[in-house]
Amino acid sequence: MVRSRLQLFFVACLYLSRSSVQAVIFSCRYTAPCGCSRYNANINARIVGGERAPSHSWSWMASLRLNFTSHQCGAIIFSDNFVLTAAHCVRLFASAPSTLSIVIDTDTLNTQEGQRLSLSTISIHPSYNFSTRENDIAILRLSKPIDFNDVNIAKICLPNVSKSEEHRYPIINRSLVAIGWGHMSFNGSMSYTLRQVTVKTIGEKENMCKNSIYNVKLQFCAAVNDSEKDTCQGDSGGPLMYYSEEEQVWVLAGITSYGRGCALSNYAGIYTRVSAYTNWIQSIVDDDGMVTIQQSKANIHIFSILTIFMIIVF
Template identity: 40%
Template sequence: MKLTFSSVTILPCTVLLFVIIQPSFQYVYSCNSTVACGCSSNAASVTRIVGGESAGTSTWGWAVSIFISGTSLCGGAILSSSWIITAAHCVNRISPSQVYVYAGSNTRFSGQSRVASSITVHSSYVSSTKLNDIALIRLGTALTMSSSTVSKICIPSVSSTTLSAGEWPSAGLAVVAVGWGTLSEGGSLPSTLQQVTVKTIDYRHSTCSSVLNNRQVQFCAGISGGGKDTCQGDSGGPIMMFTTSNQWVLVGVTSYGIGCA
């Protein structure tokens, strides 16, 4: 089994447990093209429950690949033309000039290229536990949002009462994670963006409770059985849910886990 965690200032932190069972059926998410966020130019076709597959062209227009210090790969999501959200551990203590963001392409390190002008790491980030593992990257030059391949993810509206109770997102919710991480532990990077569907796990579940540091800012997600999951290089990538308003909303970012499938 795989666990991945993350944190959020404007979003709850995320803990992901990614493990896949047998293939299921494809589900097409047709979003509302009239909304300002959470809708890409093409509908996302995702294997429900299973995940672990290449993403379709222009289905996740907010997904970005981030090249750090000439050696590291992380993911992120577009909040606006000038702001990217990612995991704090990806960019903590890194000079902005060493951070390159690539948007509008399913191929890593291609598409619109921008250099960071500033990096804001969550003020309560704890590197040892990955609590509040969230950072914002400001781009030196704004992205061209008029491009059909680029869009922005929606930010959730959740009450402080719900967040303090650790009841969001609710257990059993289907969420999708995307990234350019390795397909197996220590393996090579895929050439194109990958997507995987999992479900959020109750914080009291034994697999989750043993690794969850703070349920108010982290959560677990996954499916038992073995298979594909998030892996090295997926850190910072968006974890999303599809709402009743037919929009994709960010619920967290991939942070850390236990091995890979």
């Protein structure tokens, strides 16, 4: 009887060790002017299809809504009076910005939570192409400044890359994090709570990228080999981010643009390459608290076990 119990104990321990999930905690530099939320990001990289984001760990995430209620797309806080999103999310509302609003300081789609801000202007990139989704980026001016006295709200950092190098960022095969309230599967139900998923950048010559992308200087691909993780409908306009180990902040790499279905094996997700647009963004927002982080190949590495604390959750 004692032997049987011991055998059962060891079997249980073996099962737990094999089913453990590696949780990566990204320590944030709280004195940084951008890219740092109230709570550190905690990401379980093995979760298939993504996972629920810990509360208030992505303080620059916004929900773009129709009349304050119906979630349309994601949006990204990056300055005092402006947010970023995908152009295709707002192209039908450019002449009627007051129809749309953003909701911040919330991890859910509850219509009673968060700060609600209406829009005053919508600036779609002048070279936006609806057919190819090139230049799929828009800047939304808010009707009043964001209240950053709220500890649950922060702005994300933007990349500062030289003109000759901007089409190389983010570097191929780097882990990035996407967040959103998008559908759990193609044409499936939308997630009520904010979710996060880890993907990797893919070279434009890979089949799953070249089958979908139109302009590698303005767009890039990201996916995972098992094709069970991806952004989906409703995630458009949201951020794809990397962690700068050197600065200990999160930097915006891409804006979720489009894909064929969700997590299809032969197709990667396509993202607007933010590094190609920092000058255009600056020309619109001027001096409005936008913060850029100088980038080099050395500080785009993420998920390095040498510098990021890893814990095992049983």
